Amino acid sequence: MAIKLKEVDVVLVGMGWTGGILAKELSEAGLKVVGLERGAMRTTAEDFSVPRIRDDLRFGSRNDLMQNPAVDTLTIRNNPKQDALPMRRLGSFLPGQGVGGAGSHWNGITWRWSDNELKVRTLYEEKYGKKFIPDDMTIQDWGISYAELEPYYEKFERTAGVSGKAGNIKGVVQKGGNRFEAPRANEYALPPLKSTQAGLMFAEAAEKAGYNPFPRPVANASQAYTNPDGAKFGACQYCGFCERFGCESNAKGSPHFTVIPIAMRNPNFELRTNMWVTRVNKDSTGKKVTGVTYINTLNGEEFEQPAGMVVLTAYAINNVHLMLLSQIGQPYDPVSQKGLVGKNYCYQTGAGATLFFDNHHFNPFMSTGGSNFGIDDFHANWDFDRAKHGYIGGATVGGGMTNGRPITYRPVPGGTPQWGTAWKAATAKWYNSAMSIGSSGSVMANRYNYYDLDPTYKNAFGQPMMRMTFDYKENEHKMGKHVAQVINDLAKSMNPVSFNPASVRTSWTVVPYQSTHNTGGTIMGASPGNSVVNKYLQSWDCHNLFIMGANVFPHNAAYNPTGPVGALAYWAADAIKNRYVKNPGMLV
Amino acid sequence: MKDDGINRREFLKGAVAGSAVATTAAVGLTSAPAEAQQKPAAPANPGYSFLSLDEAAFVEAVVDHMVPADQYSPKGTDLGINIFIDRALGGGWGKGDRMYMQGPWKQGHPNQGYQLPLRPAELYRAGIAATNAYCKKTYSKSFDQLPAEQKQEVLVGLQGNKIKFDSGLPANTFFSQMYQTVMEGMFADPIYGGNRNKAGWKMIGFPGVVAVHAQNIEKFRDKKFTAEPLSISDLS
Numbered sequence: 001m002a003i004k005l006k007e008v009d010v011v012l013v014g015m016g017w018t019g020g021i022l023a024k025e026l027s028e029a030g031l032k033v034v035g036l037e038r039g040a041m042r043t044t045a046e047d048f049s050v051p052r053i054r055d056d057l058r059f060g061s062r063n064d065l066m067q068n069p070a071v072d073t074l075t076i077r078n079n080p081k082q083d084a085l086p087m088r089r090l091g092s093f094l095p096g097q098g099v100g101g102a103g104s105h106w107n108g109i110t111w112r113w114s115d116n117e118l119k120v121r122t123l124y125e126e127k128y129g130k131k132f133i134p135d136d137m138t139i140q141d142w143g144i145s146y147a148e149l150e151p152y153y154e155k156f157e158r159t160a161g162v163s164g165k166a167g168n169i170k171g172v173v174q175k176g177g178n179r180f181e182a183p184r185a186n187e188y189a190l191p192p193l194k195s196t197q198a199g200l201m202f203a204e205a206a207e208k209a210g211y212n213p214f215p216r217p218v219a220n221a222s223q224a225y226t227n228p229d230g231a232k233f234g235a236c237q238y239c240g241f242c243e244r245f246g247c248e249s250n251a252k253g254s255p256h257f258t259v260i261p262i263a264m265r266n267p268n269f270e271l272r273t274n275m276w277v278t279r280v281n282k283d284s285t286g287k288k289v290t291g292v293t294y295i296n297t298l299n300g301e302e303f304e305q306p307a308g309m310v311v312l313t314a315y316a317i318n319n320v321h322l323m324l325l326s327q328i329g330q331p332y333d334p335v336s337q338k339g340l341v342g343k344n345y346c347y348q349t350g351a352g353a354t355l356f357f358d359n360h361h362f363n364p365f366m367s368t369g370g371s372n373f374g375i376d377d378f379h380a381n382w383d384f385d386r387a388k389h390g391y392i393g394g395a396t397v398g399g400g401m402t403n404g405r406p407i408t409y410r411p412v413p414g415g416t417p418q419w420g421t422a423w424k425a426a427t428a429k430w431y432n433s434a435m436s437i438g439s440s441g442s443v444m445a446n447r448y449n450y451y452d453l454d455p456t457y458k459n460a461f462g463q464p465m466m467r468m469t470f471d472y473k474e475n476e477h478k479m480g481k482h483v484a485q486v487i488n489d490l491a492k493s494m495n496p497v498s499f500n501p502a503s504v505r506t507s508w509t510v511v512p513y514q515s516t517h518n519t520g521g522t523i524m525g526a527s528p529g530n531s532v533v534n535k536y537l538q539s540w541d542c543h544n545l546f547i548m549g550a551n552v553f554p555h556n557a558a559y560n561p562t563g564p565v566g567a568l569a570y571w572a573a574d575a576i577k578n579r580y581v582k583n584p585g586m587l588v
Numbered sequence: 589m590k591d592d593g594i595n596r597r598e599f600l601k602g603a604v605a606g607s608a609v610a611t612t613a614a615v616g617l618t619s620a621p622a623e624a625q626q627k628p629a630a631p632a633n634p635g636y637s638f639l640s641l642d643e644a645a646f647v648e649a650v651v652d653h654m655v656p657a658d659q660y661s662p663k664g665t666d667l668g669i670n671i672f673i674d675r676a677l678g679g680g681w682g683k684g685d686r687m688y689m690q691g692p693w694k695q696g697h698p699n700q701g702y703q704l705p706l707r708p709a710e711l712y713r714a715g716i717a718a719t720n721a722y723c724k725k726t727y728s729k730s731f732d733q734l735p736a737e738q739k740q741e742v743l744v745g746l747q748g749n750k751i752k753f754d755s756g757l758p759a760n761t762f763f764s765q766m767y768q769t770v771m772e773g774m775f776a777d778p779i780y781g782g783n784r785n786k787a788g789w790k791m792i793g794f795p796g797v798v799a800v801h802a803q804n805i806e807k808f809r810d811k812k813f814t815a816e817p818l819s820i821s822d823l824s
C-alpha cells in the first residue's frame with residue numbers, strides 16, 4: 001500500500017527545463033510546490049567538473065547522463081503492421097535523467113517558432129489551397145499566436161543566456177541576423193559566438209548562392225552573463241564537449257544552475273530526487289486529478305502525493321506515457337481516428353554532406369553547441385515556393401561541426417578502408433581538413449505516426465512500455481530530396497577535393513543518434529475535439545492538470561524544440577499564477 | 589610474446605589445470621622485465637581480467653591487424669586496445685548495465701536496432717568462439733595463427749555477413765560491436781587502458797580534454813593548432 005503524504009498545492013513530475021521554470025514561478029507566487037525527479041541531484045561542481053566531465057567514452061558513447069533503458073525504454077516500429085520491439089539501448093534520441101533533465105546536456109540551439117508553425121493549416125490552405133495538404137497529414141493550428149508568445153520567448157532566451165543576432169526587430173530587418181525570423185521586441189541576450197572556419201566558409205558559399213546566412217542562436221554564453229534572476233554564467237570556452245555533456249563553467253544555459261536552485265532557495269519549494277512517478281490519480285468523477293503515485297527508487301517504497309494541481313514536466317515522451325498509464329483522455333486509434341492521447345507523434349529528418357579540403361584547417365575540437373552559420377531560406381522563409389517541390393514545412397541548413405571528439409568524429413572520404421594503415425593514413429589526413437554541411441527537416445503529423453501502450457513489453461515497474469509507431473512519409477521524402485540537392489550544390493560550389501554527398505533519409509531507424517526532438521502525443525489546440533490541452537497547456541479533461549513539453553506540439557518544425565517549450569512553460573505559469581489560482585476551472 | 593602465442597597459452601592452460609607450482613611459474617612468465625616495472629608507465633600487458641587465453645589471443649590478433657604498427661601509431665596491443673576491450677567487457681558495459689534485456693526475443697527489422705538476447709560480453713565471447721571455429725574449419729588454424737591475408741579475409745567476411753556461423757549468431761552484429769570497441773580503445777581517454785600515451789589522439793591531432801579555446805578560435809582560424817594532448821589523468 002502506498003504511503004499517503006500531506007497534500008500540497010502543486011506537484012511537478014520531472015525537474016528539467018519545464019519543471020525548473022514551473023518550480024520557480026509557482027513557488028514565487030506563494031504556492032506550496034513539490035518537485036519529483038526520478039534521477040539524482042546534479043550540480044556543476046560535483047558532476048560537471050573538469051577533467052572528469054571530458055570523458056567521451058562515458059558521456060558521449062555510454063550516455064551516462066541519460067535515461068537507462070534497463071529500467072524504462074520504448075518499443076518501436078515503423079508502421080502498425082509490424083511487431084514493435086524494445087529500443088534495447090539508447091540510439092536515435094537520448095531522454096535525460098537527473099536534476100536539470102536533458103536541459104543540462106543539450107546543445108542549446110534556441111529558436112522562436114513563428115505563426116508559420118502555430119497557424120500551419122490556415123496558412124498553407126490560404127496560400128496553396130486545401131488540396132495541397134494530403135488527407136493523412138493531420139496537421140492543425142496550435143490555437144495560439146506568435147504575438148501572444150513573443151514576450152515569453154524573450155523571457156526564456158534571457159533565462160537561458162541565448163547568444164545570437166536579431167534579424168528582425170519590430171518588423172525592421174537587421175543586417176547579420178536571420179531576416180526570416182518572426183519580429184522580436186529586442187536583441188538577443190548576448191551577441192553571437194565567434195564563428196568557426198567551417199561556419200565562415202559555409203556562410204560565404206551560402207551568400208554566393210543567394211541565400212541569407214546568419215549565426216545560429218544558441219544558449220552558450222558568448223561572454224560572462226548574469227540572467228534576470230541573478231544566475232551567473234561563465235563565458236563559453238569552445239571546448240567541443242557540449243552536446244551530451246554538462247558544462248563546467250555554466251556557460252550553457254541549464255535549469256540545474258538557473259531556475260532550479262532559485263526555486264530551492266524558496267521555502268515554498270521542495271525537491272525530492274530518486275522518485276519515479278508511476279501515475280497521475282483522478283477523483284471519482286474523472287474530471288479532476290488528485291495527485292500522483294511515485295516510487296522511491298532507493299528502496300522501492302510507494303507513496304501517494306495528493307496535490308491541488310499536477311503539472312507534467314517529465315519530457316516529451318514521458319509526459320504522454322504518464323497520460324496513457326493514468327488513463328486520462330481517450331487513447332488515439334489510427335484506424336478509427338478516434339481518441340487524442342498519443343496522436344501526432346513527430347520527429348525530425350536530416351541530411352548531411354562531408355567536404356574534404358587540402359588547403360584548410362578546421363580544428364573541429366574548437367566547437368560549441370552552435371558556433372556555426374545557418375540558413376532559413378527553405379524553412380522560415382514563407383516566400384519559398386513549396387508548390388514547386390510539393391511539400392509542406394522545410395529544412396534549415398547549417399555549416400560546421402559541434403565537436404571533434406574522435407570516438408565518433410573521424411571523417412574520411414567514402415570508400416576509405418575501415419582499418420589498417422590505409423585507414424589510419426586517411427583518418428590522420430582528414431581529421432582536421434574536413435567540414436560538414438548538415439540540415440534539420442520538419443516532420444508533418446501523419447495519421448499513422450503515433451504512440452500507444454505496448455501490449456507485450458513492461459518496464460522495471462511492471463508497467464506497459466510506451467510504443468512508438470513512426471516513419472517518414474512522402475512529404476518528408478520530397479523535402480529530403482530537395483534539401484540534399486541544396487546541400488550538394490553548396491558543397492560543390494565550395495570546391496572541395498571531394499565530398500561525401502547528402503542523401504535523403506527514407507525510413508526512420510533507431511540507430512544512430514539523430515536528435516532528441518520528439519514532439520506530439522498530447523497536442524494543443526482550440527477545442528477539446530481536436531486537442532488534449534488548450535492554449536494554456538491545461539488538460540481539457542481535468543482542469544487541474546497541466547502538461548508542459550514538446551508533446552503539446554501538433555507537428556514538428558525544422559527548428560530545435562526548446563525555444564517554444566520554454567516560452568510555453570512561462571506562458572502557462574503566468575496563466576496559472578494570475579488566473580487559475582484565483583479562479584480554478586477551465587481557462588478557456 | 590606474440591610469436592610463441594600458442595605455446596604460452598598451452599603452457600598457461602596446463603598451469604591452471606595443474607599444480608600450484610606451475611601457476612607460480614606462469615605468473616613469472618607473464619610479468620614484465622624488471623626494468624620496465626620500475627617505470628611508472630603502464631606495463632605493456634597489465635593482465636586480463638575478463639578474456640580467457642584463447643579470447644585474449646584473438647583480441648590481440650584483431651587489434652594488431654586493424655591497427656598495425658606504422659608511421660601513424662604503434663600497433664594495437666602497444667596502444668593497449670586489447671586491455672581496453674578486456675576492461676570494457678568485464679565492466680558494467682560488458683554486462684549490459686544500460687540495456688533492456690527482457691524477452692520476448694525477435695529479430696525484427698534492422699531499423700529496430702540490436703535485438704539479440706546477449707549482453708556485450710556474451711556476444712563477444714560467442715563471436716570469438718564462432719569465428720575461431722570457422723577459422724579452424726576453413727584454414728585449420730585459429731584466427732590468431734592466420735597470416736595477415738587470411739585474417740583480412742575473415743574480418744571482411746564477418747563484416748559483410750558472408751561468413752555464416754552454424755549457431756545462427758549473426759556475424760556482422762558481432763563484428764560491428766568488436767569494431768566499435770577497437771575504435772573506442774584507440775580513441776577513448778587513456779584512463780580506460782587503451783590509447784596508450786595518447787597515441788590515438790596524437791595520430792589525428794586531437795588535443796584531449798583541456799579545451800580552453802575562447803582565445804584560440806580566432807587566432808587559429810584556418811591554421812593548424814598543435815598541442816601536446818592532455819588526458820584525464822594528466823589533470824587529476
Ligand SMILES: Cc1cc2nc3c(=O)[nH]c(=O)nc-3n(C[C@H](O)[C@H](O)[C@H](O)COP(=O)(O)OP(=O)(O)OC[C@H]3O[C@@H](n4cnc5c(N)ncnc54)[C@H](O)[C@@H]3O)c2cc1C
Nearest residue numbers: 014016017018038097101102103107108109277314560562
Ligand atoms: C543530447 C541532446 C541535445 C539537445 N540539443 C538541443 C538543442 O540544441 N536545442 C533544443 O532546442 N533542444 C535540444 N535538446 C532537447 C532539450 O534538451 C529538451 O527539449 C528540453 O530539455 C525539454 O525540457 P523538458 O522539461 O520537457 O524535459 P527535460 O529537460 O528532459 O526534463 C525532464 C525531467 O523529467 C524527469 N522524469 C521523466 N519521467 C519521470 C517520472 N516518471 N518521474 C519523475 N521524473 C521523471 C527526467 O528524469 C528529467 O529530469 C537536446 C537534447 C539532448 C538529449
